[in-house]
Amino acid sequence: MNDMSPDSYTTADGRTIGGKIMEVKNITLRFGGVVAIKDISFDIREGEIRAIIGPNGAGKSSMLNVINGFYHPQEGEILFRGEKRGPMKPYQIAQQGIARTFQNIALFKGMSTLDNIMTGRFTHMKAPVWKQAIWRGEAEREEIENREVVEKIIDFLEIQAIRKTPVGRLPYGLQKRVELGRALAAEPKLLLLDEPMAGMNVEEKEDMSRFILDVNDEFGTTIALIEHDMGVVMDISDRVVVLDYGKKIGDGTPDEVRANPEVIDAYLGVSHD
Amino acid sequence: MFYREAGDYKTSYVDDSQTFPIALDRRIYMAAAVLAFLVVPFVMTDYLVNAIMMPFLIFAIAALGLNILTGYCGQVSLGTGGFMAVGAYSTYKLMTAFPDLNIFFIVILSGIITAGVGVLFGLPSLRIKGFYLAVATLAAQFFLVWMFNKVGWFYNYSASGQISAPERTVLGQAVTGANAAPWVSYLFCLVFVFALAWLTRNLTRGRIGRSWMAIRDMDIAAEIIGVNPLRTKLSAFAISSFYIGISGSLFFAVYLGAAEVGEAFGIQKSFLVLFMIIIGGLGSIFGSFAGAAFMVLLPVILKLFFADFIGWPTDLVAHLNFIIVGGLIVFFLIVEPHGLAALWRTIKEKLRLWPFPH
Ligand SMILES: Nc1ncnc2c1ncn2[C@@H]1O[C@H](COP(=O)(O)OP(=O)(O)OP(=O)(O)O)[C@@H](O)[C@H]1O
Ligand SMILES: [Mg+2]
Numbered sequence: 101m102n103d104m105s106p107d108s109y110t111t112a113d114g115r116t117i118g119g120k121i122m123e124v125k126n127i128t129l130r131f132g133g134v135v136a137i138k139d140i141s142f143d144i145r146e147g148e149i150r151a152i153i154g155p156n157g158a159g160k161s162s163m164l165n166v167i168n169g170f171y172h173p174q175e176g177e178i179l180f181r182g183e184k185r186g187p188m189k190p191y192q193i194a195q196q197g198i199a200r201t202f203q204n205i206a207l208f209k210g211m212s213t214l215d216n217i218m219t220g221r222f223t224h225m226k227a228p229v230w231k232q233a234i235w236r237g238e239a240e241r242e243e244i245e246n247r248e249v250v251e252k253i254i255d256f257l258e259i260q261a262i263r264k265t266p267v268g269r270l271p272y273g274l275q276k277r278v279e280l281g282r283a284l285a286a287e288p289k290l291l292l293l294d295e296p297m298a299g300m301n302v303e304e305k306e307d308m309s310r311f312i313l314d315v316n317d318e319f320g321t322t323i324a325l326i327e328h329d330m331g332v333v334m335d336i337s338d339r340v341v342v343l344d345y346g347k348k349i350g351d352g353t354p355d356e357v358r359a360n361p362e363v364i365d366a367y368l369g370v371s372h373d
Numbered sequence: 374m375f376y377r378e379a380g381d382y383k384t385s386y387v388d389d390s391q392t393f394p395i396a397l398d399r400r401i402y403m404a405a406a407v408l409a410f411l412v413v414p415f416v417m418t419d420y421l422v423n424a425i426m427m428p429f430l431i432f433a434i435a436a437l438g439l440n441i442l443t444g445y446c447g448q449v450s451l452g453t454g455g456f457m458a459v460g461a462y463s464t465y466k467l468m469t470a471f472p473d474l475n476i477f478f479i480v481i482l483s484g485i486i487t488a489g490v491g492v493l494f495g496l497p498s499l500r501i502k503g504f505y506l507a508v509a510t511l512a513a514q515f516f517l518v519w520m521f522n523k524v525g526w527f528y529n530y531s532a533s534g535q536i537s538a539p540e541r542t543v544l545g546q547a548v549t550g551a552n553a554a555p556w557v558s559y560l561f562c563l564v565f566v567f568a569l570a571w572l573t574r575n576l577t578r579g580r581i582g583r584s585w586m587a588i589r590d591m592d593i594a595a596e597i598i599g600v601n602p603l604r605t606k607l608s609a610f611a612i613s614s615f616y617i618g619i620s621g622s623l624f625f626a627v628y629l630g631a632a633e634v635g636e637a638f639g640i641q642k643s644f645l646v647l648f649m650i651i652i653g654g655l656g657s658i659f660g661s662f663a664g665a666a667f668m669v670l671l672p673v674i675l676k677l678f679f680a681d682f683i684g685w686p687t688d689l690v691a692h693l694n695f696i697i698v699g700g701l702i703v704f705f706l707i708v709e710p711h712g713l714a715a716l717w718r719t720i721k722e723k724l725r726l727w728p729f730p731h
Contacts, residue, residue, distance in 0.1 A: 114477065170593070189601075190593075191600055194596070194598055195595050199597065206593060206594035207591065208589075210586060210589065210590050211583070211587075215583055218583060219584070219595075219598060220598050222580065222598050222600055227580070228574075232576060232579040232581055233577035235579070239579055243580075282598065283598075289692050347520050
């Protein structure tokens with residue numbers, strides 16, 4: 101699939117998939133003796149839902165950590181919107197328009213749902229500190245404008261009732277949803293989701309799948325997600341990358357990946373030589 | 374039902390983010406302002422102004438400042454006394470170097486200088502956290518006190534090593550020096566208290582306040598939404614130190630009149646202000662005031678009751694003060710980290726629903 105032409109095309113369900121928004125080239129990441137990622141390359145195209153799958157410890161989360169700047173790979177390069185990315189801090193990468201959620205929820209526990217999602221608007225707010233201190237004028241106007249955006253996200257995720265609840269008190273499934281809301285609030289160009297449905301029951305998974313599809317469809321957000329539930333992955337993703345022991349063993353449409361013998365081996369636990 | 378929200382509907386986001394979301398709160402605040410500005414100066418005795426009101430106001434400013442750093446941004450500091458000293462010595466140097474400069478501006482300038490020093494000592498916070506940062510700020514505390522003691526330039530090489538505030542006036546009334554009337558000093562401090570409390574409220578409800586809390590609650594998540602950790606922590610150090618510098622400036626120039634650094638700004642002051650925000654409530658403006666009031670009032674009340682009324686020896690009463698404060702710190706740290714402010718909130722919730730429990 102990597103040799104697919106860079107031109108845009110239209111999916112069966114009528115969404116437009118554009119050129120490469122991100123390209124990961126020959127990334128190798130080592131922790132001391134452990135090689136977490138071995139010479140991996142793949143791309144993510146504008147408007148698509150790209151899944152990253154693989155057994156535990158395959159290097160999926162590490163890959164997201166490389167993309168959003170927490171880990172610095174020893175080898176390889178990353179191109180974002182066609183440009184090679186120099187060494188950058190995670191907050192700078194966020195400012196470029198890449199948002200994410202974490203495998204283990206990382207919400208701001210002491211803050212309400214509303215404040216958590218408002219914090220996601222950080223990069224869209226520009227009033228200097230002294231104007232925020234005075235409040236009246238630019239700061240207040242900006243707060244209200246951004247609050248309106250956040251309220252739309254709250255409506256979209258159907259979490260109106262918990263707007264003012266401290267997130268620490270919310271059940272797990274709702275916390276995952278708030279975390280998605282916080283990432284959406286940034287209006288990212290690329291949204292990375294690390295196991296958004298882990299630990300959820302069937303109903304919650306269905307809700308979450310619907311939100312992900314709607315985000316992609318309505319806002320045109322490009323999404324890369326890690327997920328263990330194969331049913332979900334095959335249902336919602338356009339293309340799938342398969343990692344195993346830090347290596348890429350498959351890349352293609354869900355059907356192609358499902359038919360790939362190496363992938364079948366990895367998932368059935370056939371021993372590697 | 375004493376405390377009502379019903380009929381107090383919010384129809385826009387402007388209303389919803391107002392300083393006091395419930396009309397009653399707003400009225401209580403206005404009443405406090407009227408009382409503090411227009412009534413207290415005329416009815417309070419000089420003793421009460423000096424023993425209670427002035428220390429309360431001045432330490433409320435320090436508590437607001439430390440609460441920004443520790444309560445909102447999660448960076449523990451034991452350097453409050455040292456930063457108050459920076460404010461005090463800046464004021465002294467500015468007062469003696471620029472005799473014509475209005476004391477009002479001198480206080481603000483002292484705050485700005487302290488903000489700069491705060492940023493300098495805040496730099497390690499990018500690398501170190503929690504206990505280690507606390508130790509680093511403790512080092513700042515001892516270093517600053519040592520420096521103000523040793524370097525003669527800071528106290529203009531006076532023989533006593535003390536600094537003392539010459540007389541300065543605002544609108545024709547002496548604010549500092551021996552001729553300052555207590556009610557004038559009180560009003561001068563009060564203006565700063567109201568202005569700074571208002572600024573705190575604005576800062577903490579907006580973008581920068583949320584970025585502080587984000588760093589406090591989960592720094593890696595703060596980073597992935599675009600918050601620069603170093604800048605955010607340093608902004609908290611700067612603004613916090615600005616408040617603490619103003620507090621130290623007022624403590625020296627307006628309240629004490631003369632000061633010796635070790636005695637006026639020693640490590641006890643750092644702990645005093647830290648206890649204020651723990652007992653009052655971390656991350657709460659109301660808590661900063663409640664904690665300052667509590668820590669100022671407790672020894673006065675204990676002394677009035679046990680020493681003056683019952684006749685216990687004063688050192689015994691002082692020990693009782695330590696025991697109570699120590700017990701409360703343990704209690705609040707374990708049971709209610711949000712302090713008196715949280716207790717007050719719980720009472721409000723109960724009153725709001727009373728007499729129906731649900
Ligand atoms: N900070 C780190 N220090 C050392 N080793 C690490 C670090 N982060 C990840 N690793 C190692 O890298 C490998 C890949 O881990 P990673 O978390 O990326 O796996 P994963 O595919 O996300 O697995 P899971 O499905 O369990 O989440 C593992 O062997 C892990 O122990
Ligand atoms: Mg993982």
